[in-house]
Amino acid sequence: MSPAERAFRALGLQPFGFQTEVWDAIAAGRSGLLNAATGTGKTYAIWGGLLNRLAGQTDPLAACPRILWITPMRALAADTARALQRLADSALPGLRVGLRTGDTPSTERARQDRMPPQVLVTTPESLSLLLSKPQGLQMLTRVMAVVADEWHELLGNKRGVQLQLCLAALSRGAASPLVWGLSATLGNLSEAAACLCHSVTVAGDDTSPCLVMAQTQKPLQVATLLPPQAGRFPWAGHLGLTMRDSVVQAIEASASTLVFTNTRSQAELWYQALLEARPDWAGLLALHHGSLDKAARAWVETATAQGGLKAVVATSSLDLGVDFAPVDQVIQIGSPKGMARLMQRAGRSGHQPGKTSRLFLVPTHALEILESYAVQEALIRGRIESRLPPQAPMDVLVQHLATRVLGCPMDSAALYAEVRLAYSYRQLSRQAFDWAIDFLARGGASLTAYPDFHRLEKDAAGRWQLTDGRLARRHRLSIGTIVSDASMRLAWASGGSLGQIEESFIGRLKPGDTFLFAGRALELVRVKDLTAYVRLASKKAGAVPRWNGGNMPLSTELSATVRDVLTAVCADLLRDPARPPGSPAPEIEALWPLLHTQAERSWLPAAGDFLIERYDTRDGAHCFLYPFAGRTVHLGLATLLGFRLSQRSAISLSYAVNDYGLALLVPREQAGALSPESLREALFRPADALAQDLLDALQTGGLAQRRFREIARVAGLVFAGLPGAEKTSRQFAASSNLFYEVFQKYDPENALYQQSWQEVQREECNMVELSQAIDRCQSAQWRWIALSRPSPFSFPLMVERLREQLSTEKLADRVARMLQEAQSEA
Numbered sequence: 001m002s003p004a005e006r007a008f009r010a011l012g013l014q015p016f017g018f019q020t021e022v023w024d025a026i027a028a029g030r031s032g033l034l035n036a037a038t039g040t041g042k043t044y045a046i047w048g049g050l051l052n053r054l055a056g057q058t059d060p061l062a063a064c065p066r067i068l069w070i071t072p073m074r075a076l077a078a079d080t081a082r083a084l085q086r087l088a089d090s091a092l093p094g095l096r097v098g099l100r101t102g103d104t105p106s107t108e109r110a111r112q113d114r115m116p117p118q119v120l121v122t123t124p125e126s127l128s129l130l131l132s133k134p135q136g137l138q139m140l141t142r143v144m145a146v147v148a149d150e151w152h153e154l155l156g157n158k159r160g161v162q163l164q165l166c167l168a169a170l171s172r173g174a175a176s177p178l179v180w181g182l183s184a185t186l187g188n189l190s191e192a193a194a195c196l197c198h199s200v201t202v203a204g205d206d207t208s209p210c211l212v213m214a215q216t217q218k219p220l221q222v223a224t225l226l227p228p229q230a231g232r233f234p235w236a237g238h239l240g241l242t243m244r245d246s247v248v249q250a251i252e253a254s255a256s257t258l259v260f261t262n263t264r265s266q267a268e269l270w271y272q273a274l275l276e277a278r279p280d281w282a283g284l285l286a287l288h289h290g291s292l293d294k295a296a297r298a299w300v301e302t303a304t305a306q307g308g309l310k311a312v313v314a315t316s317s318l319d320l321g322v323d324f325a326p327v328d329q330v331i332q333i334g335s336p337k338g339m340a341r342l343m344q345r346a347g348r349s350g351h352q353p354g355k356t357s358r359l360f361l362v363p364t365h366a367l368e369i370l371e372s373y374a375v376q377e378a379l380i381r382g383r384i385e386s387r388l389p390p391q392a393p394m395d396v397l398v399q400h401l402a403t404r405v406l407g408c409p410m411d412s413a414a415l416y417a418e419v420r421l422a423y424s425y426r427q428l429s430r431q432a433f434d435w436a437i438d439f440l441a442r443g444g445a446s447l448t449a450y451p452d453f454h455r456l457e458k459d460a461a462g463r464w465q466l467t468d469g470r471l472a473r474r475h476r477l478s479i480g481t482i483v484s485d486a487s488m489r490l491a492w493a494s495g496g497s498l499g500q501i502e503e504s505f506i507g508r509l510k511p512g513d514t515f516l517f518a519g520r521a522l523e524l525v526r527v528k529d530l531t532a533y534v535r536l537a538s539k540k541a542g543a544v545p546r547w548n549g550g551n552m553p554l555s556t557e558l559s560a561t562v563r564d565v566l567t568a569v570c571a572d573l574l575r576d577p578a579r580p581p582g583s584p585a586p587e588i589e590a591l592w593p594l595l596h597t598q599a600e601r602s603w604l605p606a607a608g609d610f611l612i613e614r615y616d617t618r619d620g621a622h623c624f625l626y627p628f629a630g631r632t633v634h635l636g637l638a639t640l641l642g643f644r645l646s647q648r649s650a651i652s653l654s655y656a657v658n659d660y661g662l663a664l665l666v667p668r669e670q671a672g673a674l675s676p677e678s679l680r681e682a683l684f685r686p687a688d689a690l691a692q693d694l695l696d697a698l699q700t701g702g703l704a705q706r707r708f709r710e711i712a713r714v715a716g717l718v719f720a721g722l723p724g725a726e727k728t729s730r731q732f733a734a735s736s737n738l739f740y741e742v743f744q745k746y747d748p749e750n751a752l753y754q755q756s757w758q759e760v761q762r763e764e765c766n767m768v769e770l771s772q773a774i775d776r777c778q779s780a781q782w783r784w785i786a787l788s789r790p791s792p793f794s795f796p797l798m799v800e801r802l803r804e805q806l807s808t809e810k811l812a813d814r815v816a817r818m819l820q821e822a823q824s825e826a
Contacts, residue, residue: 002023002052002055003051003052003055003091003092004023004047004048004049004051004052004087004091006090006091007048007051007087007088007089007090007091008044008048008087010090011086011087011090013041013044015048016040016041016045016214018034018036018045018212018213018214019041019044019045019048021212022034022045022046022048022049022180022212023045023048023049023052024049025049025210025212026046026049026050026052026053026145026178026180027049027052027053029178030178030209030210031178031179031180031196031197031200031201031209031210032180032181032193032197032209032210032211032212033151033180033181033182033183033189033192033193033196033197033209033210033211033212034046034180034181034182034183034212034214035183035184035186035189035211035212035213035214036182036184036213036214037184037214037343037347038184038185038343038344038346038347038348038357039347039350039355039357040214042182042184042214043080043083043084043149043182044083044087045212045214046147046180046182047083047084047087047088047147048087048091050067050145050147050178050180051087051088051091051092051095052091053144053145053178054066054067054092054095054118054144055091055092057144060092060095060118061092061094061095061118062118062142063115063116063118064116064118064139064141064142065116065117065118065119065120065139065140065142065143066118066119066142066143066144066145067118067119067120067143067144067145067146067147068119068120068122068127068140068143068145068146068147068177069084069119069120069121069122069147069149070122070123070124070127070146070147070148070149070154070163071101071121071122071123071149071150072123072124072149072150072153072154072159073123073153073317076149076150077099077101077103077121077122077123078099078298078301079301079305080121080149081097081098081099081121084097084119084121085097088119095118095119096117096118096119097117097118097119097121098112098116098117098119098120098121099120099121099122100112100120100121100122100126100130101121101122101123101126102123102125102126103294104126113135113139116139124154124159124160124162124163124166125159125162125479127163127166128162128165128166128400128403128479129476129479131166131169131403131404131407132403132404132406132407132475132476132479133406133407134407134408136407137407137408140170143170143177144177144178145177145178145179145180146167146170146177146178146179146180147179147180147181147182148163148179148180148181148182148196149181149182150182150183150184151181151182151183151186151192151196152183152184152185152186152192152340152387155186155192155195155196155387155388155389156387156388156389156390157390158390158393158395158396158714160195160389160390161389161390161393161396161422161424162396162399162400164195164196164198164199164389164422164423164424164425165396165397165400165419165422165425167179167196167199167200167421167422168199168418168419168421168422169404169418170199171199171200171421172414172418172421176199176200177200178200179196179197179199179200181193181196181197184343184344184347185339185340185343185344185384186340186384186385186386186387187340187383187384187385187386187387187557188386188387188388189211189213190211191386191388191389192387193209193210193211194209194423195389195423195424196209196423197209198421198422198423198426199421199422199423202421219350219355219356219357220343220346220356220357220358220359220379221356221357221358221359222342222346222359222360222361222375222376222379223359223360223361224360224361224362224363224369224372224373224586224587225243225246225247225250225331225360225361225362225363226246226363226369226586226587226590227242227243227246227363227590235365235366235367235594235792235795235796235822236365236795236796236798236799236800241269241270241273243362243363243364244273244274244277245277246362247259247270247274247331247333247362248274248277248278250329250331250360251274251310251311251331254328254329255307255326255328256304256307256309256310256311256326256327256328256329257310257311257312257327257328257329257330257331258304258311258312258314258318258327258329258330258331258345258348258349259274259311259312259313259314259330259331259333260314260315260318260330260331260332260333260345261313261314261315261333261334262315262333262334262335262336262337263315264289264290264291264315266333266334267287267288267289267313267314267315268287268289268516268517268518268519269516270313270333271285271287271313271519272516272519274311274313275519281310281311284309284310284311285309285310285311285312285313286300286303286304286309286311286312286313287300287312287313287314287518287519288300288301288312288313288314288315288317288318289314289315289317290315290316290317291490291499291500291501291517292498292499292518293497293498293499296499296518297317300312301318304326304327305326306326307326316341318348327348327349327350328349328350328358329349329358329359329360330345330346330348330349330357330358330359330360331359331360331362332345332359332360332361332362333362333364334362334363334364334368335361335363335364335368335371335372335375335554335659336361336375337553337554337555337558337659338385338554338555338557338558339375339378339379339383339384339385339555339557339558340384340385340387340555342359342375343384345359346358346359361375365796366591366594366792367594367660367792367793367796369587369590369591369594370562370565370566370569370587370591371554371558371562371659372587373565373585373587373588373591374558374561374562374564374565375558375561376585376587377561377564377565378557378558378561381561383557383558383560383561384557385555385556385557389423389424390424391424391427392424392425392427392428392432393424393755394432394435394436394711394715394751394752394755395710395711395712395714395715395752395755396714397419397425397428397433397436398436398439398440398714398715398716398752399475399478399479399714399715399716400419401415401419401436401437401440401456401464402440402455402456402466402475402716403475403479404418405456405463405464405465405466406465406466406472406475406476409459409461409463409464409465410463410464411461411462411463411464412433412434412437412464415433415437415464416428416430416433419433432751435751436751437456437464439453439715439751439752440455440456440464441454441455441456441457441464442454444747444750445746445747445749445750446742446743446746446747446750447742452471453717455468455471455475455716474716474719475716477719477720477722478713478714478716478719478720488500488501488506488527488531488532489531489532490517490531490532490534491531491532491533491534492533492534492535493525493526493533493534493535494535498517498518498522498534499517499518501517501532506524506527506532509524510524511524511525511526512524514537517534520536521536521537522534522535522536522537523535523536523537523538553630553631553632553659554630554631554659555630556630556766556769558630559628559629559630559633559659562628562659562660563628566605566628567605567606567607569588569591569595570595570604570605570606571606571607573592573595573596573599573604574599574604574606577596577599579592580592594792595792597791597792598791598792598793601787601788601789601791601792602785602787602791602793602794603783603785605626605628605783608780608781609780609781609783610625610626610627610776610777610780610781610782610783611625611626611783611785611793612624612625612626612676612679612782612783612784612785613626613785613786613787613791613793613794614674614784614785614786614787615786615787615790615794616668616671619665620665620666620667620668620670620671621665621666621667621668621670621671621674622663622664622665622794622798623663623664623665623674623679624661624662624663624791624793624794624797625637625661625662625663625664625679625777626660626661626793627661627662627773627776627777628659628660628661629769629770629772629773629776630659630766630769631657631658631659632763632764632765632766632769633765633766633769633770633773634657634658634659634661634662635657635662635764635765636694636764636765636766636767636770637662637770637773637774638655638656638657638662638664639655639694639697639698639703639765640682640690640693640694640697640770641655641662641664641679641682641683642655642664642697643693643694643696643697644681644682644685644693644697645664645673645674645678645682648673648678648681648682649673651666651670651673652666652667652670653665653666653673654801656797656798656800656801657797657800658796658797658800660793660796661793661797662797663794663797663798663800663801665801676782676784680782683774683777683778684778687771690767690770690771690774691761691767694761694765694767694770695757695761698757698760698764698765703760703764704740704756704757704760705737705740705756707756707759707760707763707764708736708739708740708752708753708756709732709733709736709737711752711755711756711759712735712736712739712740712752713732713736715752717736717739717752718732718735718736718739720732740753740756789821789822790818790822795818795822798818799818
């Protein structure tokens with residue numbers, strides 16, 4: 001009996017077929033990717049195989065890391081370590097599992113340096129930091145396997161690229177480690193496996209990573225919580241608090257519930273609303289998001305895992321990895337915006353093999369009822385988003401090259417060969433690599449005169465090294481590729497920490513102002529040394545921290561399903577406006593009054609239609625366009641149209657976007673700029689003009705300049721400051737903007753400057769989807785409708801524009817008045 005089988009028997013478990021398949025693949029020395037639904041046992045599948053392999057090694061309990069387990073979030077590390085240790089205690093007694101993340105105390109890290117555990121649970125950033133130290137490299141020389149947990153979360157971003165480069169460095173050792181990934185929800189599994197295993201399959205001359213698909217299908221039930229009177233359901237809204245009573249009833253009917261929101265501000269408001277509705281749930285209702293203090297998050301995770309809470313209101317901070325077996329249902333507030341996110345969150349319930357995952361969707365406004373139905377249709381059709389790895393981001397490369405030579409001097413040939421083992425850099429040209437080295441060695445073409453940018457130098461053997469102690473210290477403090485908004489510490493004036501909060505939010509407040517945080521109404525006392533001091537407020541809070549994420553875009557797959565569903569429903573309604581045919585889904589029946597109103601006031605865009613609405617208010621002339629292509633595409637289209645229209649004549653134009661369409665607004669005296677002829681000319685441009693026009697438009701909008709700030713930090717151009725003396729967000733922005741302007745004027749071919757434009761095109765505007773959306777609009781029949789009152793489709797776009805101008809309370813009052821007017825009888 002193998003160690004894994006022995007451990008399974010001790011825990012009363014019977015291995016599934018896919019688990020033994022993984023064990024056999026690992027025993028044969030193969031790397032690969034396991035795809036299995038959340039809660040079906042994929043962690044034990046990989047872990048059991050590695051325990052079997054480790055048990056067969058010489059001296060398996062030697063004091064050195066043999067297995068690295070990479071988690072995408074450090075909040076998952078403790079739970080992961082507990083799960084690994086539980087199986088290891090029965091399979092290989094004496095094996096130690098350790099944690100090494102940004103939350104690990106320095107004393108524990110020092111102890112690990114002296115006596116390393118056999119298994120190290122860590123993050124991409126912490127692994128990169130280990131590679132920057134000679135003693136860290138020495139510690140990792142006997143690693144036999146690396147596991148990338150929740151690989152789908154890392155695959156499509158720069159943190160995943162950072163991990164690729166770390167794996168390439170580890171694969172250059174005497175014995176290349178096995179590499180395995182775990183993925184629950186992903187549309188491009190073959191590419192995901194090839195990306196993760198590229199360094200070891202190339203180094204080992206094996207071009208076919210093993211892809212294991214779990215045959216165990218986890219039951220999933222998805223339903224929509226609909227308002228009692230959907231015909232009067234708000235046409236627009238961000239919080240959806242009109243559904244509070246329905247959510248309370250659903251929580252009451254279940255033993256344990258996770259309530260997911262898409263933003264932290266939404267989580268704060270829903271936590272407060274639920275507690276107001278059920279004061280008796282005090283102590284049984286908890287709040288969890290990434291800005292809360294670590295101790296508070298840990299308490300919630302432990303209490304949930306032990307079944308001690310009735311419900312937890314959470315954000316993506318609880319999306320991944322944490323095993324909450326007692327949770328038997330999930331409630332999603334608002335649209336999940338993507339199928340992978342929905343399945344990931346649904347899997348937090350029934351988190352055991354064979355148990356059913358249950359998820360309720362809670363629309364926050366009427367059009368999200370359509371999305372709720374589209375979600376269920378997409379599940380039936382098997383539409384899951386793909387995540388594509390970034391291709392050769394230069395900022396990550398510059399940072400990694402400095403990291404590698406800081407830990408171990410290397411010559412250019414060795415560095416270039418190693419970097420190309422990473423999938424994202426497999427086609428990196430020698431010219432691009434040499435640019436990165438030159439940039440590190442002398443600051444490139446425009447920063448040669450500044451010693452701080454002469455980071456690398458050659459030793460006597462011709463190897464690159466980073467020997468300046470000050471620059472080395474700065475680099476280690478800057479390691480990391482995901483840059484969040486500048487935040488500051490939030491603490492009680494009487495002592496004690498509450499967590500982190502956006503500096504930009506606190507900057508809008510003055511002492512005495514109140515806001516919600518961690519489920520409490522707080523009053524700002526003072527701001528000092530990057531800390532905001534607060535006390536409990538005696539009056540009702542009037543503001544909520546607005547973290548980025550409120551404008552999460554609808555995924556391409558879900559956007560396509562929404563278009564398909566809307567086309568079918570509109571065709572039915574045009575045939576018989578009285579009621580939907582047959583036995584319609586509850587969502588369609590609930591949505592029918594809104595669509596009927598849309599048809600009466602405007603037009604229902606059936607297949608081959610492109611709807612454009614015009615409406616004049618005291619604010620100006622509004623033009624609403626509905627490509628139904630998702631927020632990101634609509635942002636690019638609005639930017640493009642604004643630029644092209646302004647080329648014809650001088651106009652004062654503003655815009656707003658959502659997942660269904662975009663709104664253009666000009667002063668009433670300039671209404672001619674939004675005529676059908678003007679819009680047709682703006683859209684009907686040659687396809688080859690799209691990229692250049694968009695670049696020219698974005699140049700004036702500043703998107704590339706804002707994107708460059710992250711690139712500058714990752715590449716080490718801008719230093720955020722020493723601990724306790726961090727730069728403010730304004731100082732940081734000013735520094736990065738200065739570099740942007742220098743490169744723009746004196747070094748336009750600078751790879752980092754060029755990268756900012758590439759990222760804007762790919763990530764901010766989604767050029768591929770934008771081009772396809774324009775093609776659909778051009779070939780469609782244009783339906784041009786003049787509105788006498790706002791339509792259900794146009795109303796959310798009007799609210800979207802106001803959201804940027806008004807506080808939460810003022811916006812709610814204004815929207816209520818607008819909605820009453822819009823829904824009133826003519």
